[in-house]
Amino acid sequence: MTKHYVAEPYKIKVIEPISVTTKAERERFIAEAGYNTFLLRSNQCMIDLLTDSGTTAMSDNQWAGMMLGDEAYAGSRNFLHLQEVVREYYGFRHIVPTHQGRGAENLLSMIMIKPGDCVPGNMYFTTTRAHQERNGATFVDIIVDEAHDSQLDLPFKGNVDLSKLERLIAEVGAERIPYLCLAVTVNLAGGQPVSMANMRAVHKLCAAHGIKVMYDATRCIENAYFIKTREEGYADVTIAAILKEMMSYADGCTMSGKKDCLVNIGGFLCMNDEELYQKASELVVLFEGMPSYGGMAGRDMEAMARGIVESVDYNYIHHRVAQCRYLADKLDEAGIPVVKPTGGHAVFIDARAFLPHVAQDRFPAQTLAAELYVESGVRAMERGIVSAGRNRETGDHHRPKLELVRLTLPRRVYTYAHLDTVAEACIAVYKRRGRIAGLEMIHEPKVLRFFTARFQPLVDLAKTKARQPADIEKDDVSAQYRPAVLR
Template sequence: MDTIYAAEPYKIKVVEPIAVTTREQRAQFIAEAGYNTFLLRSDQCYIDLLTDSGTTAMSDNQWAGMMLGDEAYAGSRNFIHLQEVVRRYYGFKHIVPTHQGRGAENLLSRLCIKPGEYVPGNMYFTTTRAHQELNGAKFVDIIVDEAHDSQIDVPFKGNVDLAKLQRLIDEVGADRIPYVCVAVTVNLAGGQPVSMDNLRAVKRLCEAHGIQVMFDATRCVENAYFIKEREPEYAGRTIAEILKEMMSYADGCTMSGKKDCLVNIGGFLCMNDDHLYQRASELVVLFEGMPSYGGLAGRDMEAMARGIEESVDYHYIHHRIGQCRYLADQLVAAGIPIVRPVGGHAVFLDARAFLDHLPQDEFPAQTLAAQLYLESGVRSMERGIVSAGRNQETGDHHRPKLELVRLTIPRRVYTYAHLDIVARACEALYRRRRDIKGMRMVYEPKLLRFFTSRFEPLG
């Protein structure tokens, strides 16, 4: 390939051995796991691309900060540092730490949602929608139509469709919409970004109707990189400057620090409203801990504060996006169908096109993830009909248009050579795709079934 990919902007100081297994061993492991990659043990996986959540390699600076943990029950100096960093880079007035992102989602949903309300968002995310529904809201998808087509290559497939949002406001009334949830980037669309112009327009529309805008800011630095790359007026701006402006178009955010904050645990809820902060400070004591630690040790808050500072370094994020593109370019060259354009945290295989002989009710993405592990020891994640769950009213499957397998690249963990192996495994599987049979579900939990469901092969 002619493209030049940036070298790793770090050098390796500590190494961790990884498992090398035989096909016979993997056949046993995946069967025992019910053909669900979530149920595999990490020491059964060769290259683990299940998630980028909490799988980051922290820097020497972050590890040094861990030794400065102030484990006071209240008023930890590490919380003060984290608060200062969040205000500097994100601009929000208040921060409530949580044990991870879904802790923040739980607080926001309980604080803001009343039964019978509607929460519009630019495509659902699994835990986010679960918290919204558990608190009585109905999620409404207002993402642009292009996001549901894996092959349309447009720069900002994560954008909110303003006409869809306005139509919902007209139909149900602004008073029944507690907030608009905007993900930056959109995970289940393939890691697709939202443009600054769109964020600005969403905020303007919501302000006109008295509706709050809340970001899912989990991968906000990746979104800032795409804005710098794809919106000409931001080409000369720093990642930090772009990030700060992005956040100015929200009233608050939930954050899973296990992604773009470069840590292995932690998250937070942010807001500008004093009254909402007071209520959040009361509720966090019930579910997480004191408002100045919220389920985190002081050392974890220090690592997160330092991770936020490191995350806006251009060389770091340029290399991160480049690793995704490196893997994607190899797959495209081999004719393997993926989501286009490539997002910021993963390459998404289009399982519907990859296994086009399988109906969706035979779980092609779940099947493909299991087969990729069997082929190579590479662990990936289903993002299709299993992740979508069931309709609460009818009990039938949600059937998303996107039936995907996510090859998620952990931050600062793997090299280009590891990605070469992943590409070769996908190519081998693609050559024999017609021999692959689907699966049936043999165990299904009521909530977030993709974590613990079990399957067996058909035939």
């Protein structure tokens, strides 16, 4: 029996009707969308677990703040409020607002990277790596090996492997490492957190070599919750205090406010360094807007300031993580392979284990996401070979060990009854998994292909045949540590 049932710490004031569709309609919709759930229309989806990005239900207090938007071109009071809140909760001196997280990644990559640099990080994220590469850097994965194993149940699978970092510094030289990008939590590893001890150690090692540490703070509240509940010494510390300590081990951060700031749009770049701030505020006017609004309306900055205050409420984050665990436990009880331990924003199904007869080149996770949609109207997202893109040197697919389907929970949106429906749909697909064939890619964009790639189904099951384990071993696992490529 599933037990983790934490009641919603809010009540529902406004509702949005959900579309109900038939299976025949969904078969047509997914074919029209090229078997890519990103290309479905939202009104074709019954329960939309594509992403937790920008899909948050805002509170009455945030909506009230929207009415107090000061839309002045310069010096908006909402910016001053946001600045004050970010300084108080995140502890950084400077904040540059941007339209969303990748706006901040763009500025950070432009001001810090020189061609030929390398940027270590705890597993790649699509937009983050794309900006690093666009500015001439090579991303090097220095996450602990355990992160690539979906079944290892360890508390901090987002940690940096310090020996990989030391080796990298020794091999390429600190002068070619403009900063280390630490994601708290690690989206593509299944929402795995980084421990406070690891943050402290990363900071110490980087500081000794003059390397800056920039966080991807997108899901930092979830990370803080895991520190509170899993790391010794933090059980009685508030989420706010944990957040502040986490950020004290960084020189700055990028933030997609669409996640842990509880808003539908917005982001920011933070730093303590004066010179970096000057550079960022010169570029922000070119790419986003005035330094006092970046890419956001005054009302959005107000909603974000209020969202940040709400986000550190223990009851909010406790319920959120409990919802993820509730769904994961239901799937686990049915024998469906899910990534362990469950993260804070999503439940990830291991598509390699779910569809072992579908070779990675036949896109098992893409296939499974499409099947799940047809079964039930539940929209999920591929996080595997399609998301990983191609190796810039060889032109072949990157072949990540983790071939996952992500069921992402929007914040404060769905109830446990919705989650039961999702679990039932996954179980129904699991029961007929042996009859599921893979897909073929028929349209492949060059950059961030997963957003708009198109596929067609393989009707012949024989064509899905899995490759031999020996072939899999030979694959380029993009995630593995390979400093030799930098020489």
